[in-house]
Amino acid sequence: MTPAERERTSTARIATVQIKTGQIDWAALTDRVLACCADIAACTEVPGQITRTFLCAPMRDVHARLGSWAAELNLETQVDAGGNWRAVRRSADAAAPTLIIASHLDSVPNAGAYDGVLGVVLGLALLEAQGAVPLPYHVELVGFSEEEGVRFSVPFIGSRALIGTADVLLDLADTQGQTVAQAITAYGLDPAELDAARFVGEVLGYFEIHIEQGPVLEAEGRAAAPVSAIAGQARLNLSLTGKANHAGTTPMGLRRDALTGASELVLAAEELARQTPGLVATIGSMHVLPGASNVIPGEVQFTLDVRHAEDAVRMEALSKLLKRAEQIATERSLTFASELRMEERATPMDPGLGALLAAALEAEGRPAAPLVSGAGHDAMLVGQFWPAVMLFVRSPGGLSHHPDETVLPGDVEVALKVGTRFLRLLADQGR
Amino acid sequence: MTPAERERTSTARIATVQIKTGQIDWAALTDRVLACCADIAACTEVPGQITRTFLCAPMRDVHARLGSWAAELNLETQVDAGGNWRAVRRSADAAAPTLIIASHLDSVPNAGAYDGVLGVVLGLALLEAQGAVPLPYHVELVGFSEEEGVRFSVPFIGSRALIGTADVLLDLADTQGQTVAQAITAYGLDPAELDAARFVGEVLGYFEIHIEQGPVLEAEGRAAAPVSAIAGQARLNLSLTGKANHAGTTPMGLRRDALTGASELVLAAEELARQTPGLVATIGSMHVLPGASNVIPGEVQFTLDVRHAEDAVRMEALSKLLKRAEQIATERSLTFASELRMEERATPMDPGLGALLAAALEAEGRPAAPLVSGAGHDAMLVGQFWPAVMLFVRSPGGLSHHPDETVLPGDVEVALKVGTRFLRLLADQGR
Numbered sequence: 114m115t116p117a118e119r120e121r122t123s124t125a126r127i128a129t130v131q132i133k134t135g136q137i138d139w140a141a142l143t144d145r146v147l148a149c150c151a152d153i154a155a156c157t158e159v160p161g162q163i164t165r166t167f168l169c170a171p172m173r174d175v176h177a178r179l180g181s182w183a184a185e186l187n188l189e190t191q192v193d194a195g196g197n198w199r200a201v202r203r204s205a206d207a208a209a210p211t212l213i214i215a216s217h218l219d220s221v222p223n224a225g226a227y228d229g230v231l232g233v234v235l236g237l238a239l240l241e242a243q244g245a246v247p248l249p250y251h252v253e254l255v256g257f258s259e260e261e262g263v264r265f266s267v268p269f270i271g272s273r274a275l276i277g278t279a280d281v282l283l284d285l286a287d288t289q290g291q292t293v294a295q296a297i298t299a300y301g302l303d304p305a306e307l308d309a310a311r312f313v314g315e316v317l318g319y320f321e322i323h324i325e326q327g328p329v330l331e332a333e334g335r336a337a338a339p340v341s342a343i344a345g346q347a348r349l350n351l352s353l354t355g356k357a358n359h360a361g362t363t364p365m366g367l368r369r370d371a372l373t374g375a376s377e378l379v380l381a382a383e384e385l386a387r388q389t390p391g392l393v394a395t396i397g398s399m400h401v402l403p404g405a406s407n408v409i410p411g412e413v414q415f416t417l418d419v420r421h422a423e424d425a426v427r428m429e430a431l432s433k434l435l436k437r438a439e440q441i442a443t444e445r446s447l448t449f450a451s452e453l454r455m456e457e458r459a460t461p462m463d464p465g466l467g468a469l470l471a472a473a474l475e476a477e478g479r480p481a482a483p484l485v486s487g488a489g490h491d492a493m494l495v496g497q498f499w500p501a502v503m504l505f506v507r508s509p510g511g512l513s514h515h516p517d518e519t520v521l522p523g524d525v526e527v528a529l530k531v532g533t534r535f536l537r538l539l540a541d542q543g544r
Numbered sequence: 545m546t547p548a549e550r551e552r553t554s555t556a557r558i559a560t561v562q563i564k565t566g567q568i569d570w571a572a573l574t575d576r577v578l579a580c581c582a583d584i585a586a587c588t589e590v591p592g593q594i595t596r597t598f599l600c601a602p603m604r605d606v607h608a609r610l611g612s613w614a615a616e617l618n619l620e621t622q623v624d625a626g627g628n629w630r631a632v633r634r635s636a637d638a639a640a641p642t643l644i645i646a647s648h649l650d651s652v653p654n655a656g657a658y659d660g661v662l663g664v665v666l667g668l669a670l671l672e673a674q675g676a677v678p679l680p681y682h683v684e685l686v687g688f689s690e691e692e693g694v695r696f697s698v699p700f701i702g703s704r705a706l707i708g709t710a711d712v713l714l715d716l717a718d719t720q721g722q723t724v725a726q727a728i729t730a731y732g733l734d735p736a737e738l739d740a741a742r743f744v745g746e747v748l749g750y751f752e753i754h755i756e757q758g759p760v761l762e763a764e765g766r767a768a769a770p771v772s773a774i775a776g777q778a779r780l781n782l783s784l785t786g787k788a789n790h791a792g793t794t795p796m797g798l799r800r801d802a803l804t805g806a807s808e809l810v811l812a813a814e815e816l817a818r819q820t821p822g823l824v825a826t827i828g829s830m831h832v833l834p835g836a837s838n839v840i841p842g843e844v845q846f847t848l849d850v851r852h853a854e855d856a857v858r859m860e861a862l863s864k865l866l867k868r869a870e871q872i873a874t875e876r877s878l879t880f881a882s883e884l885r886m887e888e889r890a891t892p893m894d895p896g897l898g899a900l901l902a903a904a905l906e907a908e909g910r911p912a913a914p915l916v917s918g919a920g921h922d923a924m925l926v927g928q929f930w931p932a933v934m935l936f937v938r939s940p941g942g943l944s945h946h947p948d949e950t951v952l953p954g955d956v957e958v959a960l961k962v963g964t965r966f967l968r969l970l971a972d973q974g975r
Binding site: 325326327328329332344346348358359360361362363364365366367370372373375376377379380383386387392393394395396397398399401404405406407408409410416418420454486487488489511513514 | 756763777779789790791792793796798801803804806807808814818823824825826828829830832838839840841847920942944945
């Protein structure tokens with residue numbers, strides 16, 4: 114046995130001992146997590162749906178429900194000026210660093226009950242599972258006020274407040290003309306105190322549990338997986354313009370059909386993504402003009418969404434596709450135009466925290482191969498400042514942003530056990 | 545010289561003699577045709593546009609303008625119960641057959657000045673060019689009330705009245721709830737007399753001059769061409785259904801993208817049409833659902849329009865494309881559905897009349913290779929009853945159904961001269 118192997122076996126053993134004391138009723142704690150998610154799902158702006166945008170009135174009820182569980186655990190709670198719900202479990206060592214456990218409390222319109230909320234509620238359950246066992250780090254649990262970007266068309270207000278970059282958003286207005294600053298004031302908070310929402314102190318790590326919102330874990334028959342990186346992405350508006358003409362009187366050789374050109378690009382994007390491991394490329398929106406059955410399309414307006422865990426791979430793929438589009442336009446006497454609407458760099462998760470999370474999964478007898486997150490998460494912003502890691506929980510049917518979004522209770526129990534081991538492994542890491 | 549060649553030279557000579565008398569000022573007659581088209585363009589339901597639907601009020605002004613020219617030529621005129629404007633030039637031989645010269649007087653919304661109208665006005669000019677020269681046939685000039693199908697969503701009301709098949713349309717309602725019968729009554733005509741609108745008697749032929757509404761004559765540098773057939777067509781509504789999913793979290797291998805499937809079919813249709821002489825295939829309308837840049841398309845609704853001069857070729861092509869669509873759906877785990885929305889058989893023009901029209905073009909020193917009409921025309925319906933032929937006049941830019949639709953004055957003069965020769969060749973045919 115090498116020293117590294119001995120070390121790993123040793124930390125796994127310690128975590129196992131703790132969990133094997135039998136003091137934790139995992140099934141009951143899982144039930145409590147699911148019941149709390151259901152309670153929070155009842156806090157909504159739109160009756161009959163789950164809809165919670167930045168600092169909407171029902172967010173007070175969410176905070177109250179989390180607060181009553183936090184009170185049982187003797188956590189110090191507050192709502193910061195960015196609208197984040199925060200609860201702290203102090204270590205005996207005041208100078209200890211902090212593990213931040215977080216996810217978001219807002220939702221898309223007509224959402225499911227687990228996107229975001231599950232990670233915050235599981236944070237409470239993880240602290241309950243720790244019980245009175247001392248930890249050599251503080252834990253700060255954060256329920257971010259906003260991640261989905263619904264109300265102000267810009268996402269991540271909560272995590273930006275935590276890392277201290279939210280002040281530039283204060284003057285953004287929603288469709289009613291109310292700014293972020295006014296929304297903060299209307300909720301009874303003070304935008305002038307936004308700077309105090311920034312986390313100051315030594316961060317041991319950032320840990321976010323989130324539903325996968327995709328089909329990979331289900332396809333692989335796995336309950337949960339660590340996330341190795343959040344993919345970078347580029348979104349573009351594209352157009353091909355030819356000439357609208359009569360579908361009956363214009364021979365094939367005299368056409369400048371924008372849709373046949375666009376179809377070539379759709380298939381080129383699919384082929385490139387299939388040939389490039391980890392790349393996804395999507396044309397999700399397409400408008401064909403003028404759009405009559407007997408008129409050759411004169412213009413097609415469409416989008417392109419390209420994502421990969423490595424920025425260089427994504428950028429090379431995008432460059433190839435834009436070159437291909439120019440080539441198609443030349444061959445077909447069309448005009449091609451593109452506009453970069455959004456670009457975000459990839460965020461690698463912390464390899465050290467990833468290895469601990471993998472060890473926790475393996476100790477539970479679970480495969481630990483990491484996934485790349487194709488969707489953006491708060492960990493994407495936080496991960497640029499502090500070491501971050503995510504645990505994905507299987508999404509049945511890959512379904513999310515939909516009222517039918519769900520989780521399997523068995524998977525939530527796995528996440529609880531894995532998270533509990535992760536917290537212990539992190540505690541034992543320095544020994 | 546064979547007897548046939550001698551016969552042809554002889555008839556061409558006779559026509560030439562008539563035209564070479566110098567009594568006809570072609571340029572002045574061309575100007576009159578264009579001026580009359582401009583006058584009629586001023587008769588519109590929508591000020592600032594050219595819009596004339598079935599028996600709209602401005603149609604009275606159209607009839608009045610045509611009527612005053614017809615009066616100069618001593619023609620007998622009437623408006624039949626189907627709303628068709630009709631003018632007759634009697635032959636000295638009462639038992640003679642009739643040449644019907646016709647086109648339509650209605651328009652699409654915001655139309656050009658020549659689609660339909662040019663053929664009726666050129667009919668008057670052809671009769672003026674004949675002057676007092678006797679013809680061994682009656683000529684009946686018809687300005688059809690309706691060809692575009694705008695008001696009642698069913699086209700060809702005028703030509704259906706002429707061939708006696710319009711009665712089934714009487715109960716069709718427009719978007720205001722007014723039926724064809726009520727529109728006829730409101731105009732001061734009697735729907736009960738619709739049967740009397742049917743042409744009874746021996747028809748020598750049907751002759752329609754129409755703008756090409758396509759780019760072929762312009763591309764070939766030709767002023768006019770005979771039409772050998774009106775293409776048959778099929779129009780279908782198609783759909784491919786897969787599964788909408790997150791563009792970031794769904795790997796390429798787990799996608800059921802309806803748009804990539806539809807794109808394959810778009811390109812298959814184009815390729816088949818390019819490989820099949822005379823075939824045109826068009827996907828003109830496409831709706832991509834749900835239509836967000838970060839969501840994989842779950843459903844695509846689109847159309848397919850296939851046309852060819854030979855029904856067997858068209859039907860084989862359509863069958864191949866539907867089979868290909870099923871194959872694409874199987875390969876991509878999509879569901880394919882198709883609905884035949886419209887099917888019209890091809891209408892060959894009369895070969896004898898076509899040969900006379902070709903001879904008239906050649907006598908004018910013009911190439912006479914025929915075109916196939918990819919668009920529907922009144923000749924399509926009439927040609928199922930009586931020998932019919934069409935002369936296409938070049939459409940600059942291939943433009944039609946648009947305010948910028950135009951004709952070149954030189955081309956109108958060619959059409960006048962060719963039509964005049966055609967009428968003489970037809971007169972001399974029986975000798």
